[in-house]
Amino acid sequence: MTVSSEKFRLAAADYALLGVDVEAALNTLAGIPISIHCWQGDDVIGFDGAGAVSGGIQATGNYPGRARNFAQLKQDIETALHLLPGKHRLNLHASYAVFEPGQKVDRDQLKPEHFQPWIAFAKENGLALDFNPTLFGHPLAEAATLSSEDEAIRQFWIRHCQTCIKIAEAFADQLEDTSLVNIWIPDGLKDIPADRTSPRARLKASLDQILALDYDRSKVKIAVESKVFGIGIESYTVGSHEFYMNYAAQNQLLCLLDSGHYHPTEMISDKISSMLLFSDELALHISRPVRWDSDHVVLYDDETRQIAQEIIRNDVRRIRIATDYFDASINRIAAWAIGVRSVRKALLNALLMPQATLAELQRQRRFTELMALQEQLKMAPLGAVWETFCQRQGVPGEQEWLRVVQDYERRVLAKREEEEQG
Numbered sequence: 001m002t003v004s005s006e007k008f009r010l011a012a013a014d015y016a017l018l019g020v021d022v023e024a025a026l027n028t029l030a031g032i033p034i035s036i037h038c039w040q041g042d043d044v045i046g047f048d049g050a051g052a053v054s055g056g057i058q059a060t061g062n063y064p065g066r067a068r069n070f071a072q073l074k075q076d077i078e079t080a081l082h083l084l085p086g087k088h089r090l091n092l093h094a095s096y097a098v099f100e101p102g103q104k105v106d107r108d109q110l111k112p113e114h115f116q117p118w119i120a121f122a123k124e125n126g127l128a129l130d131f132n133p134t135l136f137g138h139p140l141a142e143a144a145t146l147s148s149e150d151e152a153i154r155q156f157w158i159r160h161c162q163t164c165i166k167i168a169e170a171f172a173d174q175l176e177d178t179s180l181v182n183i184w185i186p187d188g189l190k191d192i193p194a195d196r197t198s199p200r201a202r203l204k205a206s207l208d209q210i211l212a213l214d215y216d217r218s219k220v221k222i223a224v225e226s227k228v229f230g231i232g233i234e235s236y237t238v239g240s241h242e243f244y245m246n247y248a249a250q251n252q253l254l255c256l257l258d259s260g261h262y263h264p265t266e267m268i269s270d271k272i273s274s275m276l277l278f279s280d281e282l283a284l285h286i287s288r289p290v291r292w293d294s295d296h297v298v299l300y301d302d303e304t305r306q307i308a309q310e311i312i313r314n315d316v317r318r319i320r321i322a323t324d325y326f327d328a329s330i331n332r333i334a335a336w337a338i339g340v341r342s343v344r345k346a347l348l349n350a351l352l353m354p355q356a357t358l359a360e361l362q363r364q365r366r367f368t369e370l371m372a373l374q375e376q377l378k379m380a381p382l383g384a385v386w387e388t389f390c391q392r393q394g395v396p397g398e399q400e401w402l403r404v405v406q407d408y409e410r411r412v413l414a415k416r417e418e419e420e421q422g
């Protein structure tokens with residue numbers, strides 16, 4: 001027996017004493033899809049010529065090796081996927097359309113054909129695709145988008161969202177899986193508004209017009225993502241939480257909760273149970289805000305663990321889990337690996353908790369024992385179970401994955417900088 005299998009056997013025995021079935025947990029864990037955001041690979045720049053992200057979000061740092069085109073981003077995602085145990089989906093933005101050399105297609109004219117290479121990539125890797133209209137990093141997004149006072153601009157973005165829904169329908173058809181389309185807009189004001197209502201009324205009218213499109217609701221799921229503020233739009237965000245929560249409820253859309261989009265002490269882990277009492281499905285962007293919506297790499301931290309516990313305690317099948325962060329200060333493949341592995345570890349941690357016992361202690365108001373057991377669980381041998389999970393999934397363990405990244409950095413990423421300097 002190898003050392004790691006012996007460690008696993010002992011760990012499983014410890015969990016059995018707590019009433020937890022480790023094998024059942026690993027089975028469930030392997031099947032939970034995490035939708036990986038493509039935009040960590042290139043600092044949210046995209047391929048359609050924007051050159052930089054805008055809209056109050058920002059990737060800081062200049063670590064070498066950023067993906068500059070489809071071939072590079074695809075290669076990086078594939079490399080990251082080999083480091084990630086379990087089932088995944090891929091989350092694309094419209095700005096990642098793949099064009100022929102010299103071809104220019106504006107965002108309101110995009111077609112499924114511009115994503116055919118991504119569909120092929122998804123097929124090769126057994127991934128389903130999720131999608132996002134890109135309402136930033138574009139000359140017509142400098143002021144406002146779906147809430148714009150300029151009717152031509154507003155209609156441009158309405159057409160963009162509609163075409164994105166059609167593209168997602170093509171994803172769903174060709175990959176035989178539903179596709180989530182998430183709408184996030186950067187509209188807001190730097191300083192105190194005189195009229196908070198009109199932009200929101202225009203956003204509501206825009207969404208109504210987008211949804212009037214004929215699309216297959218069984219294939220394409222639409223989510224709306226709120227936010228409390230962004231850089232340069234500190235005082236007023238048109239798409240606030242109340243706005244979208246009500247809009248989603250009224251129109252049977254999914255509400256998307258991003259863990260960086262609330263006040264610093266307001267946690268999305270506490271929102272999941274409430275949301276699910278009123279809608280069938282919920283979507284999440286797991287991020288890590290540091291003092292603000294900074295989109296740091298997700299870690300295996302308290303809030304990520306709490307989010308995972310709420311996902312497992314409620315109903316994992318009703319929650320669409322995605323990652324959303326962008327760090328340009330460290331190796332971008334490592335950023336994917338650490339963030340997505342952290343979400344998966346947190347899900348494993350949640351699956352290895354004796355949920356029924358804990359809930360019963362709460363019901364009986366035996367709070368001393370509840371606190372003691374919750375603390376005891378923090379010392380449980382999760383690491384050994386995680387290593388076995390990685391091994392069974394054919395993915396490197398905690399000791400090994402970084403070496404794979406470092407090797408890739410030497411072989412591939414470093415060359416990109418040389419090419420650039422030419």
Ligand code: RNT
Nearest residue numbers: 039044057132184258324
């Ligand atoms: C921005 C939102 C949004 C973006 C992506 C790129 O604050 O979180 O989800 O991060 O669409």
Ligand code: ZN
Nearest residue numbers: 225258285324
């Ligand atoms: Zn987000």
